[in-house]
Amino acid sequence: MNEKTxxxxxxxxxxxxxxxxxxxxxxxxxxxxxxxxxxxxxxxxQKEFCGKQCRNQYxxxxxxxxxxxxxxxxxxxxxxxESSKNKLFxxxxxxxxxxxxxxxxxxxxxxxxxIKKSLNSRHLNSGTSRKRICPICDKEFKLANTRCICCSxxxxxxxxxxxxxxxxxxxxxxxxxxxxxxxxxxMKREFKKRVWNAAVRLFGSWNKAxxxxxxxxxxxxxxxxxxxxxxGHVVRSISEKVIDEWLTQSGLKHEMTLTIP
Numbered sequence: 001m002n003e004k005t006x007x008x009x010x011x012x013x014x015x016x017x018x019x020x021x022x023x024x025x026x027x028x029x030x031x032x033x034x035x036x037x038x039x040x041x042x043x044x045x046q047k048e049f050c051g052k053q054c055r056n057q058y059x060x061x062x063x064x065x066x067x068x069x070x071x072x073x074x075x076x077x078x079x080x081x082e083s084s085k086n087k088l089f090x091x092x093x094x095x096x097x098x099x100x101x102x103x104x105x106x107x108x109x110x111x112x113x114x115i116k117k118s119l120n121s122r123h124l125n126s127g128t129s130r131k132r133i134c135p136i137c138d139k140e141f142k143l144a145n146t147r148c149i150c151c152s153x154x155x156x157x158x159x160x161x162x163x164x165x166x167x168x169x170x171x172x173x174x175x176x177x178x179x180x181x182x183x184x185x186x187m188k189r190e191f192k193k194r195v196w197n198a199a200v201r202l203f204g205s206w207n208k209a210x211x212x213x214x215x216x217x218x219x220x221x222x223x224x225x226x227x228x229x230x231x232g233h234v235v236r237s238i239s240e241k242v243i244d245e246w247l248t249q250s251g252l253k254h255e256m257t258l259t260i261p
Contacts, residue, residue: 017034017035017036018034018035019032019033019034019035020032020033020034020035020038022038022048024048024049024050024054025047025048025049025054025058026049026054026057026058027050027054029050031050033048061077061078062075062076062077062078063075063076063077063078063081065081065087065089066089067089067090067091067095068088068089068090068095068099069090069095069096069098069099070091070095072091072095074089074090074091076089131143132148132149134150134151134152134155135149135150135155135159136150136151136155136158136159137151137155139151153165153201161194163194165194165198165201166194166195166198166202167198167202168202168203170198171195171198171199171202171203171209172209172212172213174191174195175199175209175210175213175215176213178190178191179213179215184242185210185215185216185217186210187238187239187242188206189239227240227241229241229244229245229248230245230248231244231248233254233255
């Protein structure tokens with residue numbers, strides 16, 4: 001082995017820099033600081049501190065005080081604390097309201113009566129205690145909210161649209177009648193709003209109404225769907241298929257832009 005690898009190089013002793021005794025700018029405690037740091041602080045008008053605690057305490061711009069009601073510790077900005085005249089601070093709105101209510105004198109009988117009247121009027125206008133007569137069936141019912149006009153959904157539909165709503169049997173008969181006339185599963189857009197509103201209200205959705213009739217519901221058409229018609233044309237939706245089939249049965253010449261490669 002070489003002599004360089006065998007010999008251990010001892011580190012050179014660190015040169016000690018000169019220090020100077022300085023007083024802390026906050027607590028006045030004397031401490032030693034390197035001379036070059038002290039010169040830099042004097043040149044740039046910087047204050048010197050004995051430790052982090054004094055430095056952080058000097059930089060703090062807030063004031064810790066107590067809540068005037070619950071004596072909880074509250075921190076406020078120094079400017080807010082100095083600008084306050086009574087030096088009363090609270091930890092929240094609840095303590096501030098309680099403090100102000102304790103200072104306020106007892107209420108007079110007139111103010112108490114006014115408050116009771118306002119509360120009673122609010123209770124009456126809220127609709128919880130009022131009753132109303134249904135304009136369709138002349139039945140007296142209790143209001144659930146201020147928007148209620150009729151006693152039930154059936155009376156509400158009659159009041160709004162002017163006709164009796166369909167029942168389950170009527171909806172099923174309409175769907176099956178359309179099936180016998182066209183020979184395919186009907187679509188929602190082929191009926192009026194009165195029919196599919198009744199189907200949604202009675203069965204939960206249009207597809208559930210179709211399934212209750214023993215038919216297969218039309219699936220939602222994604223972007224890349226392709227349906228082949230009887231004449232060989234390819235369409236992207238069931239509505240386009242209905243149009244193509246009608247044109248074919250009518251003997252009208254037509255072309256489709258979408259084709260299968």
